[in-house]
Amino acid sequence: MQPTDVRDPEYFHKVVDCQWACPAHTPVPEYIRLIAAKRYADAYMINWHSNVFPGVLGRTCDRPCEPACRRGRVEEAPVAICRLKRVAADYKGDVRSRMPAPAAQHNGKSVALVGAGPASLTVARDLAPLGYRCVVFDGDRRAGGMIRSQIPRFRLPEAVIDEEVGYIVELGIEMRLGTRVESLKSLLGEGFDAVFIGSGAPRGRDLPIPGRQEAAANIHIGIDWLSSVSFGHIDKVGKRVIVLGGGNTAMDCCRTARRLGGEDVKVIVRSGFEEMKASPWEKEDALGEDIPILNWMVPKEFTHQNGKLTGVIFEKVKAERGADGRRKLVPTGEPDQHVPADDVLVAVGQENAFPWIERDAGIAFDRWGMPVVDEVTMGSSHKQVFFGGDAAFGPKNIIWAVAHGHQAAISIDKLCQGEDVRDRPPPMVTLASQKMGIHEWSYDNDVSPDHRYKVPHQDKAVALRDITSEVELGYDDRLAFKEAERCLNCDVQTVFAPKLCIECDACVDICPVDCISFTANGEEADLRGRLNAPAANLTQPLYVADGLRTGRVMAKDEDVCLHCGLCAERCPTGAWDMQRFLYDMAQAGHACRSH
Amino acid sequence: MTFLPKPKLHHPALGHNALGYTRRDYEGAISTLCAGCGHDSISAAIVRACFELDLPPHRIAKLSGIGCSSKTPTYFLGASHGFNSVHGRMPSVLTGANLANRELIYLGVSGDGDSASIGIGQFAHAMRRSVNMVYIVENNGVYGLTKGQFSATSDKGAKSKRGVVNSDEPIDMVGMALQLGATFVARSFSGDKAQLVPLIEAAIRHQGAAFIDCISPCVAFNNHEGSTKSYDFVRDHNQAVNALDVIEGREEITVDYAPGTVEMVQQHDGSWLRLRKLADEYDVHDRVAAMDYMHRRHAAGEIVTGLLYVDPAPHDLHGMLHTVDAPFNALDDAALVPGAAALEKINAGLR
Numbered sequence: 014m015q016p017t018d019v020r021d022p023e024y025f026h027k028v029v030d031c032q033w034a035c036p037a038h039t040p041v042p043e044y045i046r047l048i049a050a051k052r053y054a055d056a057y058m059i060n061w062h063s064n065v066f067p068g069v070l071g072r073t074c075d076r077p078c079e080p081a082c083r084r085g086r087v088e089e090a091p092v093a094i095c096r097l098k099r100v101a102a103d104y105k106g107d108v109r110s111r112m113p114a115p116a117a118q119h120n121g122k123s124v125a126l127v128g129a130g131p132a133s134l135t136v137a138r139d140l141a142p143l144g145y146r147c148v149v150f151d152g153d154r155r156a157g158g159m160i161r162s163q164i165p166r167f168r169l170p171e172a173v174i175d176e177e178v179g180y181i182v183e184l185g186i187e188m189r190l191g192t193r194v195e196s197l198k199s200l201l202g203e204g205f206d207a208v209f210i211g212s213g214a215p216r217g218r219d220l221p222i223p224g225r226q227e228a229a230a231n232i233h234i235g236i237d238w239l240s241s242v243s244f245g246h247i248d249k250v251g252k253r254v255i256v257l258g259g260g261n262t263a264m265d266c267c268r269t270a271r272r273l274g275g276e277d278v279k280v281i282v283r284s285g286f287e288e289m290k291a292s293p294w295e296k297e298d299a300l301g302e303d304i305p306i307l308n309w310m311v312p313k314e315f316t317h318q319n320g321k322l323t324g325v326i327f328e329k330v331k332a333e334r335g336a337d338g339r340r341k342l343v344p345t346g347e348p349d350q351h352v353p354a355d356d357v358l359v360a361v362g363q364e365n366a367f368p369w370i371e372r373d374a375g376i377a378f379d380r381w382g383m384p385v386v387d388e389v390t391m392g393s394s395h396k397q398v399f400f401g402g403d404a405a406f407g408p409k410n411i412i413w414a415v416a417h418g419h420q421a422a423i424s425i426d427k428l429c430q431g432e433d434v435r436d437r438p439p440p441m442v443t444l445a446s447q448k449m450g451i452h453e454w455s456y457d458n459d460v461s462p463d464h465r466y467k468v469p470h471q472d473k474a475v476a477l478r479d480i481t482s483e484v485e486l487g488y489d490d491r492l493a494f495k496e497a498e499r500c501l502n503c504d505v506q507t508v509f510a511p512k513l514c515i516e517c518d519a520c521v522d523i524c525p526v527d528c529i530s531f532t533a534n535g536e537e538a539d540l541r542g543r544l545n546a547p548a549a550n551l552t553q554p555l556y557v558a559d560g561l562r563t564g565r566v567m568a569k570d571e572d573v574c575l576h577c578g579l580c581a582e583r584c585p586t587g588a589w590d591m592q593r594f595l596y597d598m599a600q601a602g603h604a605c606r607s608h
Numbered sequence: 609m610t611f612l613p614k615p616k617l618h619h620p621a622l623g624h625n626a627l628g629y630t631r632r633d634y635e636g637a638i639s640t641l642c643a644g645c646g647h648d649s650i651s652a653a654i655v656r657a658c659f660e661l662d663l664p665p666h667r668i669a670k671l672s673g674i675g676c677s678s679k680t681p682t683y684f685l686g687a688s689h690g691f692n693s694v695h696g697r698m699p700s701v702l703t704g705a706n707l708a709n710r711e712l713i714y715l716g717v718s719g720d721g722d723s724a725s726i727g728i729g730q731f732a733h734a735m736r737r738s739v740n741m742v743y744i745v746e747n748n749g750v751y752g753l754t755k756g757q758f759s760a761t762s763d764k765g766a767k768s769k770r771g772v773v774n775s776d777e778p779i780d781m782v783g784m785a786l787q788l789g790a791t792f793v794a795r796s797f798s799g800d801k802a803q804l805v806p807l808i809e810a811a812i813r814h815q816g817a818a819f820i821d822c823i824s825p826c827v828a829f830n831n832h833e834g835s836t837k838s839y840d841f842v843r844d845h846n847q848a849v850n851a852l853d854v855i856e857g858r859e860e861i862t863v864d865y866a867p868g869t870v871e872m873v874q875q876h877d878g879s880w881l882r883l884r885k886l887a888d889e890y891d892v893h894d895r896v897a898a899m900d901y902m903h904r905r906h907a908a909g910e911i912v913t914g915l916l917y918v919d920p921a922p923h924d925l926h927g928m929l930h931t932v933d934a935p936f937n938a939l940d941d942a943a944l945v946p947g948a949a950a951l952e953k954i955n956a957g958l959r
Contacts (some may be wrong), residue, residue, distance in 0.1 A: 087620065516799060518652070519645070521648055522652035523648075525614050525615045525616065525617060525632075527618075549621065562840065563843060575615055575617060577612070583642025584642070585642065585643040
């Protein structure tokens, strides 16, 4: 193998699995260390800088970081990264003085942002301090988008939304709430230098099966129903409720129904339990609130009597692999099952809708009705129009919306400054030794043996009585410290200097996970097979260094390295060093212009 | 060294042996030796050998004297019996333990100071008596604990860290072991586990006095230019006479090698040693030729390593003393104190 080029920032970035997996590339281990040090405000600001809504995300994020977490590969469960983020938000105190000030003067450029959700607000946050005039339009009277309309209050208190949306609005954003944009052409006609479309995926998919029209009064589209609950238009539901669908919206629907009078609430899903789109923890929470999840049942018909819904008929199915290798649902042949119900909530997916974008406005759409959007620049076929969040590539989640927002802000800034939008600014990278003494490092390298700590929950009876009562109570500072200590500090990199190595094997002998080998070089597949422990996880790189006196190479499998630093402590010559790697994504602004 | 215990977390694919243990289960406490010490590599090799041989840790006794090397039994086989004896007295304590309980596996760990200076007499007699043990000398040619004076195995002409040249003749532990009747003699290098681990395994399987002289660089005091026990010097002058594999039980042992290049030796316990010859004409069964070869190669500036001599049918101390098969510590009072009549009978036989 070619020796690894560790000067390429992406190499060590990939070793920080959580940060690499995060769409916004939040420096996770960095803020977790600050939480362990009780520097909650500092931890919050690192988050705020990169993901804009730490308090919201600390409760609602899809957490792509956690399945990626290295800890999950060496013991049972990853670090509770998401809930630690909430700790930073809960205990930060007053951080208003740390927030950027509104721009002292406008730079003469103005940007229209369609939708007041996380994508648009991210763009506004990045651009407003640079002097851009940002005008946000939203049909709802309150800002936040789906964060406010679709996420139930028992998962996300209103105060958290108000606070974090407030930090952005206070940057001098012009909020035109209650103003639905009806025409892109007329918006462009208002003289904006750029338009960002972060209008989400606002349309819930319907289920056009027999009985849908007749029983319409008791059949509700999930996201619309959630939004009506959020804005106080709906405050009760029937005793027997069926929720159709297996995603996170279905989980929010069923748990909301439990709080509005639903006593017998069931989630009924076409697929199996494992295949459901909902996050495992959301399914767990629903089951914990006595909501059964029934699988392999396809709705066939709504039954009704005198214009009132009486239930749903389901066909039992099983999964089979077709000749083309694709999985298909086929009937099992068992008799159909009628499940009685007073209300049905349909949460079978969301769709994008752009009725307000004229087809001759210069935006190219693909055959699925989605705008053609560049995945790097977030630009559309119209040079001044950018997309982000669910509006760009269909329903994703908040953290993706934030990531899109940052990139779109860079593009808009470059467009307005007459630069090439395709020329993307590099990240800011620091790599610095953490050695303080013979056995002293500036990070806690003593690996905690603890298993993941559960987040305390509100008493169930209390939680189900009040829809605004937050179910998760969050870690207290003691639990937060212990959970934070589980972090392996993957951003403190093992950096190897072959010139200093005397090949004494001390690092090989001490490594608790056998990830270091000294051996003859070879092709990657061959090398992976003959290391001290087989490097079978092909998604994780080998760190290969040559230039050793014996002509062998040092090959380190990054896969399960604990970053405990024992290799460096045992190294007699300092050939191994533990160096903190900080990777800071570029954002819109002058810093990137200087590159 | 480090202050932290080694994390218990291990590689998810870490294997188990026939007893259900992982290699990590054979480790001991965290080493307090200097970073880079060869002794730690030898400890790791012992851990691997015991894991691979499926040895029950509670059937092993590790004994040592005094010195850096003699500290190491704390750092491996944490679930085994241990005895840290007086300086240079490991062999006699081990001999006693072996007489009391012949069923344990005895691992004597010593250094060049412990065995070639203060304990040289003990070393010599343990070899002569064919005590069934593995005797490992972790040989770094220097007194590390007292800051780097030449030891008795330092080569004549070797330079100390401060530049002083050694004027004394070295004691050749391998030569002595051969001369005194050890039935398994090997030399290896802490930096070469591929060679060292099978040698330790074969030595454990050997039912007699098995001696391994393991060169183990002292990074703090003897790893400089001019040293003959440094990593670089040993790597540059290492001449292995053979490469060894230990094959357990009755598994298929026919492997295609060019004729005359491989020799199979069955040990007394049934295990096989497969020796791939690296030096032509080297006969691992000829004690006298081995001594001659050692001296000649040493004179030529080479460090000969590998399995140097093995007697596949060794006698051990118990055999020579005609002791009973049961370990002494398992004999009951009736067997140990047969009574006045039996004494009378013995006395009568001596009149």
